[in-house]
Amino acid sequence: MRCAVANTTVMVRKYERMSGRQSWSEEEMAKAVAAVVSGKMGYKLAARTYHIPRSTLQRRASKVRYQQPDDPKPLMGHYRRVFTESQEKDLVGYIKSMEKFFMGVSRRDIRELAFQYAEDNNLNHPFDVNTRMAGEDWVRNFLKRNPELLHKSEKDYELEPVNFDQFYHFMCQSS
Structure with missing residues (x-):
């Protein structure tokens, strides 16, 4: 004879972590990063004091230490922004001024x-040095x-030539 056993599922009521990874809190990490960045403690001492992995502390502290407040926001993947938001606003202002004074601007x-803006501000950029222009993808996304x-079609822009160098140097002198 066979004995029928009911197929029951046991629910876990209290989950217990097996790993000790990331057992530190964000508050403790923030305190440790602040102590390291301010120079009050070294990495080893701060890691021991706040019970945080030293390598994680080093990575977080270097992000805080070397990131300027106006750095471009990081993007997903291997792409990165060339200009900060304020620099892009400056570019938009230049372009609007060019449209106002010289009646149009092409994608070129x-x-x-x-x-030119990236070169003048000594920014690290992936633009083509031989043609001295940003790429098509960059201008499309911009x-x-x-x-x-x-607000204008591309045909309207192409009909009106612009002396770019003269305008750019004019804007640099007026700023």
Whole structure:
């Protein structure tokens, strides 16, 4: 004879962690990072005092120590922003001024302006040094981020030539 056993599932009422990874709190990490960045403690002492892994503390402290408040926000993947938000606002202002004084700006002008702006501000950029212009992808995404620049069609821009170098140096002198 067979004995029928009911197939029951046992629910775990209290989960107990088996690993000791990330057993520290964010508050303790913030205190340790502040102590290291201010110079009150070294990495080893802060890690022992606040019970935090030293390698994690080093990584977090270096992010705080070497990141300027106006750094570009990191993006997902291997792409990174070239300009900060305030620098992009400056570029938008230059472009609007160019439209106001010289009646239009082409995508090529925007690409040249972006390259020149990055060079003048000694920014690390992936733009082409041979053509001295930003890439097509960059200008497309820039215009997506700043849709107020898309009020005219591209044909209208192409009909009106702009002396880019003269305008850029004029804007640099007036600032």
